[in-house]
Amino acid sequence: MRLSDVAAVAGVSLATASKALNGSTRISQATRDRVQAAAARLDFRPDALARSFASGRSGTIGVLTHQAKNTFARPVIVGAVLQLGEQNQAALVYDSGASEPKAMTDSIRELQARRIDGLLVIGSGHEHVSPSVTHYFDVPVTYVFTASSDPDDVMYLPDNRQAGRLATQHLIETGCTKIAHITGPRASIAAERRREGMVDALTEAGLDPAVPVVYGDWTRRRGAEAMRELLASGAEFDAVFCGNDHAALGALETCAAASIRVPDDVAIVGVDNWEGTVVDQEGSRQLTSVDPELMELGRLAAANLLTPERAPGEHYTIPSLVVGPSTLR
C-alpha cells in the first residue's frame, strides 16, 4: 500500500496525490476530495521513513537534560515527552547525568546527524544557567526549567514570584495579617523570587513583613528548627509562608510538639504541592501548597517549540494554589 496505489485509484499522478494529501493549496478541491477518498478507502498510511527522507524533517525532537533523575526535572520531562507524542514527534533524550554520560558535543553532533526538528534543553530549576547551544542548530531551541546564558533564547520557567504571591494572598484572604517566612538558602534564586512575591502581596494589601525571613536548606529538619527559632524569638505571627513543602512539614511538626494549633493559631502554606504528586492522597493531605505545575511547564514548552511565532526571552507558567487543612479555618 503505497502512495502510487492511491494515485492510481484516484486517477491522478503521484505528485498530485502527494500534494492532495499534504494540504498544498495549489490543488483543486475536486481532486483533493477524490484523492482523499481513495486514500481513506485503501486505508493508506504514508511511510514515515520515506516521508522523512524526502522532506528532510525527522519527526524527532532532541531533548538535552542535566540530571534527569532529579525529582523536579522528572515531571517536566514527562510533560514534554507526552506533548511531543500528541504532536506525533518522537523524543531523542540525552542526559548529561546518565550512567554513560556523553560529552555535550557528542550529543549535539548526534542530534544534528539525526536531523532533529527542534531541541528542548531541560534543566532542574532556576538555580543553574545552561550554556546556550542554540547556535549549533538551525532548528528551534527552547530552554525549559533552566535559564540560558543567552537572554535572546526562548526559555520556559515556573513563576516563582507568582508562587510566593499566591501563597501570601491566600493567607491574607483567610484573615492572617502577620506573616512570617521560612525558606531555603539565601543564595537560592527560587527562594528569593518566592520571597519577592510574598512582599508583593503584602505591599498590595498594605501589610508589612511581620518577622525577618528565616533562611534554611529546604529540608524538613531545618524547617522544624526554623519554626522553633521563630517561636523562641518572641515575634508575633499568625501565619508562616514556607518556601517549600518539606520545610512546611517540619514547621507543622514543631507546632504539633509545641501544642500550637494549625491553622487556628498559625496557618501554614508551602510550595511544591508535594502531596499532590501522590495518587489518591487527597484524603490525607496536611498542607496548603502552591503547585508549580511542572508537568505543564514541559508540556507548554514542547507545544510551542515548533510554532511559527516564538518570542525570545523568558516565559512563565502559572502556578496554582491547592488548599489543605493547614490554612482551612
Place this chain on the structure above:
Amino acid sequence: MRLSDVAAVAGVSLATASKALNGSTRISQATRDRVQAAAARLDFRPDALARSFASGRSGTIGVLTHQAKNTFARPVIVGAVLQLGEQNQAALVYDSGASEPKAMTDSIRELQARRIDGLLVIGSGHEHVSPSVTHYFDVPVTYVFTASSDPDDVMYLPDNRQAGRLATQHLIETGCTKIAHITGPRASIAAERRREGMVDALTEAGLDPAVPVVYGDWTRRRGAEAMRELLASGAEFDAVFCGNDHAALGALETCAAASIRVPDDVAIVGVDNWEGTVVDQEGSRQLTSVDPELMELGRLAAANLLTPERAPGEHYTIPSLVVGPSTLR
C-alpha cells in the same frame, strides 16, 4: 559530506564504504581501516534519515502508556526514555490518559506507520493487566510495570514479594520478633505480594506472624488509624511492616501522639522510598523503606528490548533497602 565523498577519498566504491562502516564481516581489514580513517578525517556523520529509509529501521521505539501522570509510572517512563537515548533510540510516546487521548487502535497504527523498531507498554503497577498488543507488531514488544494479558509476552515488574521479604528480614536482623503488618486494600496484588514476602522472611526465621494483618487504603490517614487499631487491640508487637511509606508515616504520627518511641518501642518500615525521591532530603529522612527502583525497571526493560535473546514471561527488578531512623536502633 556524504558517504560517497568518504568512498572517493578512500578510493573504494560507495557499497564498500557502506559495508566498511557498518561492520559487515565480508570486508578486508585493510579496506575497513582505510575507509574508517577517511570517515574520521572528513568527520563524516551518516544521514540518519537516509539510513533509516534505506534500512527500514527507524531508530525509534514506541512507548504506550496509561496514565503517564501517575507518580509511580513517571520514574519508569523517565528510566526507559533515558536508556533508549543511550542507545540512540528516540521514543515516540502515546498516552491513553493524555489531554487528547488517542484511541488505542489509532496509536497502534501511527506506530506501525512510523516503522518503530520496538514497543514498550508502560502501566502503573501490578494492579491492572494490559491487553496484549504484541500481535499487531512484527517488532519486539515488552510490558513494563504492568502484566500483559498474554503470559507469553515479555514483562518487567518490580518484585513486590522481595520487597516484603527485604523489609521483614531487616526488622528481624535488628532484633524484632513480633512483627505486625499494616498495608493497602485486601484486593491489591502489590499488597498481597508484599505480605507473602513478609511471611517468607518470618518462616525462614522460624517466626510466626504476631498479629492479623490490618488492611487499609495506602493513605497516611488510614495508616495512622490502623496503628491506633493495632495499639487498641492489645496485641504485642515490636515492629510494624507497613505496605507503603504513606501508611508508615501515618503510623509514625500515631506513635508520636501516643508517646511510643520509634524505633525503641516499635520499629517501622515502609515501602516506596518516598523520601528518597526528594533531592537532598537525606538529612531529614524519617523512615526506613524499601525502594522499588522504578527508574531501574524502565531502564532495564528498555535496555533488553532489542537484545537478541528475550525470554518470555515475567521478569523482576530487585528492590533495595534504605535504612532510616525508624529502625536504626
Place this chain on the structure above:
DNA sequence: CTGAAAGCGCTTACAG
C-alpha cells in the same frame, strides 16, 4: 573481498 546498480517511497521544483 569488491563494485555496479537497483531500490527504499515519498516530496518538490519545474515545465506545461
Place this chain on the structure above:
DNA sequence: CTGAAAGCGCTTACAG
C-alpha cells in the same frame, strides 16, 4: 491546476 522527472543518501542483494 496537474504531471513527468529528478532526487533525497543511504543499504543490500547480486554478479563478478
